Amino acid sequence: MKAMILAAGRGERLRPLTNSIPKALAPVGGMPMLEIILRRLTKAGVTEVIINTHHLAEKVTEFLQDKLNAGLKLEISRETFFPLETGGGLKKASWFFDDGKPFFLYNGDVYTDMDLPALYRAHLESGALATLAVKDRPSARQLLFDAEMNLRGRFLAGDDAFDWRGAQVKDPLRLPFSGVQVLSPEIFPLMTETGVFSMMEVYLRLAGAGHKIKGFRMDEACWFDIGTPDKLNALQRHISEKGLSI
Numbered sequence: 693m694k695a696m697i698l699a700a701g702r703g704e705r706l707r708p709l710t711n712s713i714p715k716a717l718a719p720v721g722g723m724p725m726l727e728i729i730l731r732r733l734t735k736a737g738v739t740e741v742i743i744n745t746h747h748l749a750e751k752v753t754e755f756l757q758d759k760l761n762a763g764l765k766l767e768i769s770r771e772t773f774f775p776l777e778t779g780g781g782l783k784k785a786s787w788f789f790d791d792g793k794p795f796f797l798y799n800g801d802v803y804t805d806m807d808l809p810a811l812y813r814a815h816l817e818s819g820a821l822a823t824l825a826v827k828d829r830p831s832a833r834q835l836l837f838d839a840e841m842n843l844r845g846r847f848l849a850g851d852d853a854f855d856w857r858g859a860q861v862k863d864p865l866r867l868p869f870s871g872v873q874v875l876s877p878e879i880f881p882l883m884t885e886t887g888v889f890s891m892m893e894v895y896l897r898l899a900g901a902g903h904k905i906k907g908f909r910m911d912e913a914c915w916f917d918i919g920t921p922d923k924l925n926a927l928q929r930h931i932s933e934k935g936l937s938i
Contacts (some may be wrong), residue, residue, distance in 0.1 A: 693812075695738045696785055697729055699800035700775040705920045716750045716800035717755060718918055720927060724755065725918065727934035730799055730936045734764055736808035739794060742767040742788045744781040744826060746774070762827055779889040789877045797891070799871030801916075803927055805937035806872065806913035815874040820906040821882070822875045822895060830912050831868035835907065839865060842903040843895060855902030860861035867907060 699716035706715055706779070711924055716726040726743070732752075733741060733876070741764065745752045749770055756766050769785040782797060789795050794815055806825060815823035826835065838861040845856040847866050869892070870882040882903070883894055899905045914937070916927040 693738045693795070694734075694789055694791065694932040695733045695742045695796035696734075696740075696769075696782060696788070696799060697726065697741060697798050697800050698778055698781060699726060699752060700744040700749075700771045700781055701801070702747045702775065706924065707899055710870070711745070712748075714752055714836060715918065716743075717751060718801075719792070720803060720918065720924075721931035723936065725803065726752070726755065726800060727801065727871045728803065728938060730764070731799065732808060733796060734794075735938065736812070740765040740788075742766075742769055743800075744771055744776075746771040746786060749902070752784070767851075770790075776897075777888050778891040779883065779885055779894050783859060783880070783883055783885075784785050786877075786880045788882065789880075794874050794876045797873045797875055801918050802871040802915070803918065804872065804910070804913055804915045805876060806821040806868065806870070806910040806915070808872070810909075811872065811908050812851050813873050814874070814908050815906070818906050820876070820904040820905065821879045821898060822873055823906045823908050824895070825870040825872040825910050826867035826907045827909070827913065827915050829915065830868055834868050835864040836866060837907045838863040841909070843899040843907060844897065846892075855896075857896050858902065865907075867909070871908060871917065 701715055713933060717724045746769055812826055834847040836845040838844050844861050844864055848855055895905045918924040
């Protein structure tokens, strides 16, 4: 099983910490976030991982050389001039996913104890192009799903408006994306976007064209991102109370 960890972001909102280390190496409960994610993916059965890098990329490379685990194949996808965002980064690394099997795509700034094997199984059972982990939590960015958890659009909080893709549905589920997903490699030929782009734009476009993009509810799992100092501190407090979950 393969996976990609998205770790190319500059971490602007997490400065001054990210002046000296990339966001993916931010210490969480005494362990770099990237190591936590690698351990969770390995526990879920992943044996090969590619990681995209940009900001302070050499520090990620050094970390991986020091932490290389027997049995885990690691590759780097260097985004030299500027970060390509989630979609551009995945497209650049598409050569890695050559075995025809679904794979994890995991944001490098997300901490969660969600059931990764259950997400993978749900993806296999549905036959979707992509299955997105979602959680009912406060967020200004919400995706719209029908009762069968098919992606139908998104809610634009700033405009207080619904951005439908395809047919509207009554009483849609409004759920934020959690930064963890499983994709089938059949999505690559359908990624017509080029350069710097977000996977969410790909998902919304494909959903509007009738392709199956599913949501997977992880409401019972804990979830944090470390995008700002306040959010990182909130996670540190959670770990001090509950312990580090891997």
